[in-house]
Amino acid sequence: MPIRRCWACDGLERVGLMTWSRASVTRRAGMALLLAAGATACSSEAPSADRLELATIWPGNVIPKSTPRELVLSFNEFCVKTQGPAAQETALRNAGYVPTNTTRGQARQVFLIDNRAPAIGISEDMCIARATARTGQSNAVGRYVADAFPEATPMNPSDLTVDVEQAWRVSGGILATARNRWSGNRSSYSVILFQPGGAT
Numbered sequence: 001m002p003i004r005r006c007w008a009c010d011g012l013e014r015v016g017l018m019t020w021s022r023a024s025v026t027r028r029a030g031m032a033l034l035l036a037a038g039a040t041a042c043s044s045e046a047p048s049a050d051r052l053e054l055a056t057i058w059p060g061n062v063i064p065k066s067t068p069r070e071l072v073l074s075f076n077e078f079c080v081k082t083q084g085p086a087a088q089e090t091a092l093r094n095a096g097y098v099p100t101n102t103t104r105g106q107a108r109q110v111f112l113i114d115n116r117a118p119a120i121g122i123s124e125d126m127c128i129a130r131a132t133a134r135t136g137q138s139n140a141v142g143r144y145v146a147d148a149f150p151e152a153t154p155m156n157p158s159d160l161t162v163d164v165e166q167a168w169r170v171s172g173g174i175l176a177t178a179r180n181r182w183s184g185n186r187s188s189y190s191v192i193l194f195q196p197g198g199a200t
Contacts, residue, residue, distance in 0.1 A: 050098045050099060053098050053114075054098055054100065054112065056114070057112060057114045058114060061112070061113070061114050061115060061116065062112060062119070063118075063119055063130055063131060063132050063188050064115070064116040064117065064118065064119075064131055064132060065116065065131065065132040065133075065134045066116050066117060066118045066131035066132070066134065066137075067116065067134065067136075068134070068136040068137045068139070068140030068141075069140065070116060070117050070118065070131075071118050071129055071131050071137055071140065071141070071189070071191065072140050072141060072144045072191075074117050074118050074120065074129050075118075075127075075129035075141075075144075075191045075193075076144070076148065077091070077095075078091055078092055078095075078120050078122075078127065078129070079120075079122075079127035079128070079129060079191075079193045080148065080193065083127075083195075085109070085122050085123065085124060088120075088122045088127065089109065089111075089122070092111045092120060092122075095113070095117075096113050096115075097111035097112060097113045097117075097120065098111065098112060098113070099111050100112060108121075108122070108123040109121070109122050109123075118130050118131040119131070125173075125194060125195050125196055125197070126192065126193065126194050126195070127192070127193045128190050128191070128192045128193075129190065129191045130188055130189070130190040131188065131189055131190075132186070132187075132188055132189070133179065133186070133187045133188060133189045134189075137189050138165070138166075138177065138189070141166075141177055141191055142166070145168055145175060149168065149170045149171075149175065151170065151171060152168035152169065152170050152175065153168060153169040154166075154167070154168055155167040155168060155169055155174070155176075157176070160174070160176060161178075163178040163179060163180050164176050164177070164178050165177045165178060165179050170193075172195050172197070173193060173194050173195035173196060174192075174193075174194045175191075175192070175193055175194075176191075176192045176194065177189065177190065177191055177192070178190045178192060
């Protein structure tokens with residue numbers, strides 16, 4: 001089953017996580033994030049703790065340059081070991097992440113943390129860890145897949161969607177990596193677990 005152009009990519013686009021570097025690498029990130037954080041409340045509503053915390057995030061940590069280890073460990077912790085949006089939201093919040101949509105329990109949600117750990121997107125059938133591309137990430141993910149999913153069967157990425165770089169069939173779904181190019185030689189790198197029937 002093909003992965004539709006993933007909601008997480010679209011959701012990240014909406015909060016500026018894919019587009020901020022196309023124009024102004026840092027300042028537009030903060031502005032896009034502030035707009036996204038405020039989008040769920042009326043202007044007369046007092047700012048929530050989540051919105052206030054998001055407002056201070058360092059622009060370079062919106063899609064951080066996560067180390068290969070950070071990217072793999074975060075994906076494993078929040079997308080593989082922990083499954084289902086409710087459990088994932090609890091685990092992410094306990095780890096210090098804050099949702100960009102401040103209404104708790106949203107079906108589709110993007111979480112950020114003000115350090116070098118990757119952005120995490122969750123929904124009923126998909127979980128994505130996203131970071132700015134950095135040396136060693138693709139190699140680390142390849143080794144992780146071999147170790148954690150020995151039954152994984154390689155797939156043709158062109159059967160899925162435009163930005164997919166590598167893909168494997170795994171128990172219950174598809175594990176894939178995707179790369180989105182920005183201006184110049186900059187890009188983001190994502191690890192995605194897609195489970196069409198939802199987490200089992």
